[in-house]
Amino acid sequence: MKRPTISDIARQAGVSKGAVSYALNGQPGVSESTRRRILAIADEIGWRPNSAARALNGARANAIGLALCRPARILGMEPFFMELISGLEAELSARDFALMLQVVGDHDGEIAVHQRWWGEGRIDGAFLVDLHVDDPRVPVMEELGMPVVVIGDPSGAGSLVPVWSDEGAPVRETVDYLTALGHRRIARIAGLPKLVHTTLRDREFARACAGLDDCPVVHTDYTGEEGARATRRLLSSRVRPTAIVYDNDIMAVAGLSVAQEMGLAVPADLSIVAWDDSPLSQVVRPPLTALTRDIPAYGAHAARMLLDLIDGSEPGSFEDRAASLNPRGSTGPPVSAGH
Numbered sequence: 421m422k423r424p425t426i427s428d429i430a431r432q433a434g435v436s437k438g439a440v441s442y443a444l445n446g447q448p449g450v451s452e453s454t455r456r457r458i459l460a461i462a463d464e465i466g467w468r469p470n471s472a473a474r475a476l477n478g479a480r481a482n483a484i485g486l487a488l489c490r491p492a493r494i495l496g497m498e499p500f501f502m503e504l505i506s507g508l509e510a511e512l513s514a515r516d517f518a519l520m521l522q523v524v525g526d527h528d529g530e531i532a533v534h535q536r537w538w539g540e541g542r543i544d545g546a547f548l549v550d551l552h553v554d555d556p557r558v559p560v561m562e563e564l565g566m567p568v569v570v571i572g573d574p575s576g577a578g579s580l581v582p583v584w585s586d587e588g589a590p591v592r593e594t595v596d597y598l599t600a601l602g603h604r605r606i607a608r609i610a611g612l613p614k615l616v617h618t619t620l621r622d623r624e625f626a627r628a629c630a631g632l633d634d635c636p637v638v639h640t641d642y643t644g645e646e647g648a649r650a651t652r653r654l655l656s657s658r659v660r661p662t663a664i665v666y667d668n669d670i671m672a673v674a675g676l677s678v679a680q681e682m683g684l685a686v687p688a689d690l691s692i693v694a695w696d697d698s699p700l701s702q703v704v705r706p707p708l709t710a711l712t713r714d715i716p717a718y719g720a721h722a723a724r725m726l727l728d729l730i731d732g733s734e735p736g737s738f739e740d741r742a743a744s745l746n747p748r749g750s751t752g753p754p755v756s757a758g759h
Contacts, residue, residue, distance in 0.1 A: 424467040432461050483518040484726060485537050485546035487530040494643060495523065497670060499698035500715060504571070507719025508547070515727055531560050538566045544730045547722060551576045551616040567729035569722050574737050576616040581735060583722040586742040587617050588624035590711045593745050594693055595628035598663045602753045603691065604633040607661035609650045609671055613639045621667070634659065640671065647671025651678040655690070662754040663691040669701045672708055676750065687752035697746055706749030713743040
């Protein structure tokens with residue numbers, strides 16, 4: 421079917437295209453009865469405004485941009501992003517805003533997408549995620565003047581508005597809990613080292629582990645494959661850890677499988693803790709002790725902040741609740757603490 425046009429509306433209403441334009445844009449020049457008739461016909465035939473034409477008129481696009489610099493196959497397996505997007509979408513759809521999502525290969529590609537979307541009037545604002553140390557996207561977004569909410573720590577957000585949660589408190593809580601159980605060798609299988617939240621967790625983990633026997637950190641790309649490989653390497657070492665903390669639940673589930681494959685009992689021989697308590701953490705056996713946070717609510721807060729920016733308000737940063745430890749069956753005292 422051909423997309424309905426202003427000409428189609430004008431023909432059915434028996435008026436000029438100019439009159440239709442006045443009516444659709446809420447401008448004077450037509451009577452109220454004619455305006456109502458034109459709007460009813462537009463709705464009946466499914467007419468929708470062209471984004472380029474709206475941009476020329478300075479009208480809103482009613483769309484928000486989110487470009488993700490992650491392989492699409494990984495995105496589909498990452499519970500955190502699926503839950504975050506569900507929170508964004510729930511809040512945006514309630515305000516009749518669409519979420520424009522595009523997967524890109526690198527930061528240059530992400531910058532180009534946002535510049536094009538903003539220049540063509542396709543979006544009214546954007547979310548910035550996976551904040552990097554000295555992130556090149558931040559100064560570009562500042563220069564564009566586009567409403568942007570950074571889902572990440574204020575330390576890397578520049579003048580952009582951040583929505584964030586404390587990364588340090590959950591790390592301290594986890595290490596304190598494991599040491600109280602008797603663990604002295606706690607490893608961490610972390611995400612990408614260039615991410616701001618990874619560096620914050622790295623720093624706090626080192627502080628929290630001061631005085632313990634051995635607390636190695638292995639950085640990965642968040643995939644199950646890399647999580648399994650790192651786990652196998654740690655558990656094959658001469659002095660293996662008695663507990664491992666994983667930066668997401670995908671890697672933790674993979675690590676649990678490796679431990680069982682190597683004949684280790686969880687939690688007697690190895691305790692496991694996962695960030696981001698998705699249903700995946702609860703359906704494995706034993707269910708995983710996890711750092712729990714309301715990720716959809718996190719996304720909803722970010723969406724509300726961005727919509728406020730678009731409406732002309734100037735909100736400050738928003739600190740969401742930090743993740744809290746939810747102990748389950750994957751953690752316990754080490755059976756042989758002297759191993």
